Amino acid sequence: MNSNTLKDSGAKLMNLAHRFVLTVSGKRLLAQPFGMPLVELHTVGRKSGQPRSCFLTTPVHDSKRVVLVASKGGDDRHPDWYRNLQAHPDAELVINGERLKVHARTASPDEKAELWPKIVASYQGYANYQKRTTRDIPVVICDVKD
Structure with a gap:
């Protein structure tokens, strides 16, 4: 292995x-890991076409958007959920018991530059993850659909 x-x-x-x-x-228990709200992300598998879900945290969010960080703990590879969103950007999130339909997109460099200090202020571990990898960790903006 x-x-x-x-x-x-x-x-x-x-x-x-x-x-x-x-x-x-x-x-x-574990509803606010590292002091951030827990999000259950529901995607469609990019290869299988099957429903997939995972738990993530959101360091920045409001009523119009939920920000996710595709850090994978500083791994050199993108997480599967991120690659699924790239293939199928329409997804659903459950946050604070509310299920939301979202459209996910990778933040532009300018958007990431604005969000990154807020992300790191919410959880310093993200800065450490970025130091562990040569990969530019994507920031994903999930725009809430009306």
């Missing part, structure tokens, strides 16, 4: 464990 397979398996296991703890605790 190569290190990428091991990392990916670990990330999937963490997501399953997070889902289990949320379910068992009635969504009281």
